[in-house]
Amino acid sequence: NAGVTQTPKFQVLKTGQSMTLQCAQDMNHEYMSWYRQDPGMGLRLIHYSVGAGITDQGEVPNGYNVSRSTTEDFPLRLLSAAPSQTSVYFCASRSGDTQYFGPGTRLTVL
């Protein structure tokens, strides 16, 4: 049981490039979410999904896309990276009231 896994661990992009952050969970959780964490700020919700085929926006969705084709996977796409998207990104899945977090992806946009 690997829990929540994220790839890559680190990524450097140039402004305007696109990329996909991968997230997978093997706990059969319906609810999954993406957060970003910036210095001095709490985690902020980007997008979330309550099941395969269903996604919705969180607090800071601009510049990000998501899709949920399977229960296990919830990728986050940056369409055209900007320096303001430099952050640490966390994926989480939830069972009841308990959230399980992945180890994070540290993204730098130059």
Added chain:
Amino acid sequence: KQEVTQIPAALSVPEGENLVLNCSFTDSAIYNLQWFRQDPGKGLTSLLLIQSSQREQTSGRLNASLDKSSGRSTLYIAASQPGDSATYLCAVMTTDSWGKFQFGAGTQVVVTP
């Protein structure tokens, strides 16, 4: 909009002292409150979850209290150890945003031997 504040942002204590971490929130209509631990370069680990109907939760050396009317929660860690060094975050789920957590910025704790 719910706002969650954690003060202080950083705290250093000698080993053996009790730790007291504070979390305040502006909207008392909460569903639950959760305390997390984050180690450097790692994800978050859930420590304690308090439902809105509860006043406190305990797990080993950890005790979390909840006072909805004053918009406060306190995490107590008894007899601190160097291994308790980490960042501690609280997160609140409000009743009108079920499933979504609002996080505080965290308190970075250093326990010195």
